[in-house]
Amino acid sequence: RKEVEQDPGPFNVPEGATVAFNCTYSNSASQSFFWYRQDCRKEPKLLMSVYSSGNEDGRFTAQLNRASQYISLLIRDSKLSDSATYLCVVILHTGFQKLVFGTGTRLLVSP
Amino acid sequence: DTAVSQTPKYLVTQMGNDKSIKCEQNLGHDTMYWYKQDSKKFLKIMFSYNNKELIINETVPNRFSPKSPDKAHLNLHINSLELGDSAVYFCASSQDVPGRALSGANVLTFGAGSRLTVL
Numbered sequence: 001r002k003e004v005e006q007d008p009g010p011f012n013v014p015e016g017a018t019v020a021f022n023c024t025y026s027n028s029a030s031q032s033f034f035w036y037r038q039d040c041r042k043e044p045k046l047l048m049s050v051y052s053s054g055n056e057d058g059r060f061t062a063q064l065n066r067a068s069q070y071i072s073l074l075i076r077d078s079k080l081s082d083s084a085t086y087l088c089v090v091i092l093h094t095g096f097q098k099l100v101f102g103t104g105t106r107l108l109v110s111p
Numbered sequence: 112d113t114a115v116s117q118t119p120k121y122l123v124t125q126m127g128n129d130k131s132i133k134c135e136q137n138l139g140h141d142t143m144y145w146y147k148q149d150s151k152k153f154l155k156i157m158f159s160y161n162n163k164e165l166i167i168n169e170t171v172p173n174r175f176s177p178k179s180p181d182k183a184h185l186n187l188h189i190n191s192l193e194l195g196d197s198a199v200y201f202c203a204s205s206q207d208v209p210g211r212a213l214s215g216a217n218v219l220t221f222g223a224g225s226r227l228t229v230l
Contacts, residue, residue: 034218036219038152042223042224043201043221043222043223043224044154044201044219044221045221046218046219049218085152087154089219098156098159098167099144099156099219100156101146101153101154101155101156103151103152103153104152104153104154
């Protein structure tokens with residue numbers, strides 16, 4: 001089983017739609033969680049951290065479910081510019097941090 | 112000023128050659144990384160250095176040798192290149208605090224990537 005798993009997609013949605021991605025992780029000792037965004041042929045960039053109580057940043061909402069070991073990302077009112085690959089990142093803090101990336105979920109927003 | 116810069120951006124070479132990719136960060140971070148992203152877009156950690164000391168060494172062939180002359184630089188040298196080495200190699204840095212999870216401290220900043228093609 002992979003350490004961090006995501007549905008690769010692609011998720012094809014029209015502009016204005018709401019879309020949600022899930023990410024599951026296998027190591028219950030994981031302590032920090034993030035969503036990164038990667039545009040085609042670009043480097044990954046931090047989208048948002050994921051806090052235990054859930055957090056929101058504009059149209060983006062992140063949730064963490066430690067019991068079931070998954071995190072989610074909800075995007076409301078999708079824009080064309082949201083088209084990208086969304087990478088789930090899980091951090092193990094064993095001495096030094098080890099970041100493990102999911103395989104990414106591709107989102108395509110169409111007009 | 113680019114925060115994490117890596118060179119070259121593109122590298123095309125023949126099998127069996129030796130090549131290097133350089134990385135520099137001006138963020139004052141203590142930890143630097145090399146990640147490999149293959150054709151399936153899976154981003155996998157290869158190495159991590161903290162203050163010039165190797166702290167993470169995943170299962171990577173001995174042909175890959177990282178070198179950190181100081182905490183702002185982490186270079187990657189690859190010997191006897193193989194077809195399977197073709198990928199995008201990303202350098203990254205973070206302000207890691209050993210043994211502690213600090214909000215915001217462990218955010219990775221990536222370089223733009225170096226696309227290696229082995230023919």
